[in-house]
Amino acid sequence: MSSRTNVSCLHEAKRVAIFGGTHGNEMSGITLVNMWIQNSAEIERNGLLIKPFISNPRAVEKCSRYIDTDLNRAFTPENLSAPDVEGLLYEVQRAKEINRMFGPKGSSDAYDVIFDLHNTTSNMGSTLILESSTDLFNLQMVHYIKKAMAPHTCSVLLNEHPQLKYSTTRSVAKHPVGLEVGPQPQGVLRSNVFESMRTILKHALDFIELFNSGVEFPPCTVDVFRVQERMDYPRDTNGNITAMVHPHLQDCDWEPLNRGDPVFLTFDGRTILYEGANTVYPTFINEAAYYEKQQAFTTTCREILAANAIRKAFK
Ligand SMILES: CC(=O)N[C@@H](CC(=O)O)C(=O)O
Numbered sequence: 001m002s003s004r005t006n007v008s009c010l011h012e013a014k015r016v017a018i019f020g021g022t023h024g025n026e027m028s029g030i031t032l033v034n035m036w037i038q039n040s041a042e043i044e045r046n047g048l049l050i051k052p053f054i055s056n057p058r059a060v061e062k063c064s065r066y067i068d069t070d071l072n073r074a075f076t077p078e079n080l081s082a083p084d085v086e087g088l089l090y091e092v093q094r095a096k097e098i099n100r101m102f103g104p105k106g107s108s109d110a111y112d113v114i115f116d117l118h119n120t121t122s123n124m125g126s127t128l129i130l131e132s133s134t135d136l137f138n139l140q141m142v143h144y145i146k147k148a149m150a151p152h153t154c155s156v157l158l159n160e161h162p163q164l165k166y167s168t169t170r171s172v173a174k175h176p177v178g179l180e181v182g183p184q185p186q187g188v189l190r191s192n193v194f195e196s197m198r199t200i201l202k203h204a205l206d207f208i209e210l211f212n213s214g215v216e217f218p219p220c221t222v223d224v225f226r227v228q229e230r231m232d233y234p235r236d237t238n239g240n241i242t243a244m245v246h247p248h249l250q251d252c253d254w255e256p257l258n259r260g261d262p263v264f265l266t267f268d269g270r271t272i273l274y275e276g277a278n279t280v281y282p283t284f285i286n287e288a289a290y291y292e293k294q295q296a297f298t299t300t301c302r303e304i305l306a307a308n309a310i311r312k313a314f315k
């Protein structure tokens, strides 16, 4: 069998956007994007149109996650097709603008790739977030990034859960990529987190440049953590939390959690154990932004995805 048989030919990826400030208090992405708006030399690549962009400028100005509602949940068909009337929530209005500039979502006019830069207060290290297990371009790109980052690890979180998936800002693009780096407190810049994010972006852009130049990428596999379940804090009948993340779980993102392992410590000193039947890999443990979303951590399971060889389609 010829090695050419199983090569998938994909469209060139010419238009690439880098979003920072989708959440106005996640400082690494905001700072990098503002830096690249001032001087884009570092992110320029042959044959690529690259647009660094602050997605929620009013939230950035206030250094808060959002003004009226979470922008990274706002790209629903209902919001994007809502009539332009006065009195729309700020982020709904902004979602419609972003969809006009970088979309329309789901159309052939949409940007090829959007990298959306986020920070987490969780100890997740560097994480790429994918929304589809069948996007060969993204799978090959994260494979390339993981290899280039070694010996440093770069985890891949796959969120294609039918109920837990949300309508992200990056979902406007044909190939949406989230980049989540932590731990970094809200409103704070940490140089190590900033530099990791910058390095991952460099490798990502190198990959796209190589792909567009006609390089063929051989078949590969990618280790991912697939989103399974959202775990809430224990609460009283008024809805107030009654426990904290247990010290044995705190900062242990991506480490196996088994039935009977401690997960919460109540304010009166009682330990609550994990009751799920199977081993899971928790992540977003004690993320500050998720208290309002009733989420103490997310469980994931490990999976190995296979991707075909790819190269650019020649017209
Ligand atoms: C901490 C944080 O903001 N995380 C992002 C994850 C993502 O981009 O999918 C969010 O909840 O929107």
Ligand SMILES: [Zn+2]
Pocket: 022, 023, 026, 117, 118, 119
């Ligand atoms: Zn964020």
